[in-house]
Amino acid sequence: MENTVLLALAVAAVSYALIRLLGRRRPPYLPGPTPLPVLGNLLQMPTEREWLVFTEWAKTYGDCIHLKVLGQSIVVLNSFEAASDLLEKRSAMYSSRPRLVMAGELIGFAQAMALMPYTERFRQLRRMAHKELTGAALQRYWPLHEHDSRYLVLKVMEHPSDLAKLVRHYAGSVILKVTYGYQTKPEDDPFLLLAEKVMGAFSIASKPGNWLVDFVPWLRHLPDCVPGTHFKQVARELSALHMQVIEGPYHWALARQDTPEVIKPNFVSTVMSRKAGSLTAEENEILLWSSASLFGGGADTTVSSITSFYLAMALYPEVQAKGRAEIDRVVGDRRLPQLSDQQDLPYIEAIMREVLRWNPVAPLGVPHLSTQDDIYRDRFIPSGAIVMSNIWAMLHDPAMFPNPQEFNPDRFLGNEAALKRTSVAFGFGRRLCPGMNFAESSVFIAIATALATCEIRDPLNENGAPILREVMYETGTISHPPPFTCSVSPRSKDHSDLLEASLAC
Numbered sequence: 001m002e003n004t005v006l007l008a009l010a011v012a013a014v015s016y017a018l019i020r021l022l023g024r025r026r027p028p029y030l031p032g033p034t035p036l037p038v039l040g041n042l043l044q045m046p047t048e049r050e051w052l053v054f055t056e057w058a059k060t061y062g063d064c065i066h067l068k069v070l071g072q073s074i075v076v077l078n079s080f081e082a083a084s085d086l087l088e089k090r091s092a093m094y095s096s097r098p099r100l101v102m103a104g105e106l107i108g109f110a111q112a113m114a115l116m117p118y119t120e121r122f123r124q125l126r127r128m129a130h131k132e133l134t135g136a137a138l139q140r141y142w143p144l145h146e147h148d149s150r151y152l153v154l155k156v157m158e159h160p161s162d163l164a165k166l167v168r169h170y171a172g173s174v175i176l177k178v179t180y181g182y183q184t185k186p187e188d189d190p191f192l193l194l195a196e197k198v199m200g201a202f203s204i205a206s207k208p209g210n211w212l213v214d215f216v217p218w219l220r221h222l223p224d225c226v227p228g229t230h231f232k233q234v235a236r237e238l239s240a241l242h243m244q245v246i247e248g249p250y251h252w253a254l255a256r257q258d259t260p261e262v263i264k265p266n267f268v269s270t271v272m273s274r275k276a277g278s279l280t281a282e283e284n285e286i287l288l289w290s291s292a293s294l295f296g297g298g299a300d301t302t303v304s305s306i307t308s309f310y311l312a313m314a315l316y317p318e319v320q321a322k323g324r325a326e327i328d329r330v331v332g333d334r335r336l337p338q339l340s341d342q343q344d345l346p347y348i349e350a351i352m353r354e355v356l357r358w359n360p361v362a363p364l365g366v367p368h369l370s371t372q373d374d375i376y377r378d379r380f381i382p383s384g385a386i387v388m389s390n391i392w393a394m395l396h397d398p399a400m401f402p403n404p405q406e407f408n409p410d411r412f413l414g415n416e417a418a419l420k421r422t423s424v425a426f427g428f429g430r431r432l433c434p435g436m437n438f439a440e441s442s443v444f445i446a447i448a449t450a451l452a453t454c455e456i457r458d459p460l461n462e463n464g465a466p467i468l469r470e471v472m473y474e475t476g477t478i479s480h481p482p483p484f485t486c487s488v489s490p491r492s493k494d495h496s497d498l499l500e501a502s503l504a505c
């Protein structure tokens, strides 16, 4: 017995010495602001528009920064080279997602693609979505994008002060049709209202530092009667709300598959028909969650790009005039632009790229998680580090985009490298946005239709004062322009007649 104890002590001592030795041998972390004991960089962490602070820090510490917050390593990648080296070339170890106990596990957001760890189930969801949202499959949705973009412009001309609300309705309506074949109601659509509530719930539930259980996961196992466990009640309520938005439109679609109420093609019915109308329980779960992932991914993102477009046009009338002139030259004034015109409209394409670059929709992307210890540029990145890509910094790199604050689509003309670089707006590697091509079609046609038919002018902020070109975007995972109004009027009676006529048929 005594020998066993001695042996155990010896093993422990040797292990401790080895850990110390190996620990000392591992290279240092990437550079970053000096951390305090225990708290680490907690007190230095920015709480809003973090991308601007990280861009400033890059001037001192370089393009890859290491931070420690309460023991958690965070790596911020401020350059395209670093993001591509790690998230793409080493994607086998940088493709998971950080754990969010409250939002992800207790409420259930991690069952949808964007917050899922990199597991076999994730790959099943992604494969299913990928098939429907790439290549020739996408063209089936072109008439739908064209129709809805015309409806949007008509509504915006009628009620320009409701721009943000109308664009939100447009994006939600397109994604509900494409995903479930559901036609939204013009006002107060129940699924869109529900989706807005759930997005609100998500921002409360995922706010860093809001929930102790995110730092101390075992708290979730305490019984409800223990003081301080109110979070469990909140989680149950939000989880029920979340499930309504996941299941509501899905069950609506399943129940009406063969009725004229369902608009086809759509994602759910295409997958169903490939499986001859009958799914195993597992396939049903995968379809449920992959359709919910598309709905979640598409409902708010293009909203930011399209409202940005209206703001940019109001601020840069010379760009607007140039875009319109290209449409008049290529498309003429006897019909409206279509997605098949895209390859013949390089300046409109450049406006779309500039919208994605000028104020990116997701300035810090969605965080990745490293799943193995790694060495990069002779520095140590531990397994379990949260890896954030500063997409805003990459799209404001003056070496690639001179004078980056200016909205200048001309920068892309004849510059293939700059054009290609804008794809970082959609993230990296195995987590690259699966809705990228779909979103580009949606934004492109919204831009082309607006420029073909209306004039956008007089940008005012919410207090009625003129907006300056150095406009400050809102904070958040998805960053929107600040509230503004602008006037949107038809170019001529012929143009509004053309719009009306296109919707009548």
Ligand code: HEM
Pocket (backbone or CB within 6 Å): 113, 114, 115, 116, 126, 175, 293, 294, 295, 296, 297, 298, 299, 301, 302, 305, 361, 362, 365, 366, 367, 368, 425, 426, 427, 428, 429, 430, 431, 432, 433, 434, 435, 436, 438, 439, 440, 443
């Ligand atoms: C302008 C519009 C959009 C932008 C800028 C955008 C951007 C992004 C970004 C930056 C990510 C994270 C990528 C990463 O982790 O590296 C992402 C993920 C995702 N996006 Fe988009 N997105 C847009 C529109 C859409 C649309 C329309 C859909 C659906 C049809 C969609 C579905 C998704 C999904 C499901 C994910 C999670 C993917 C994963 O975790 O593997 N997005 N998007």
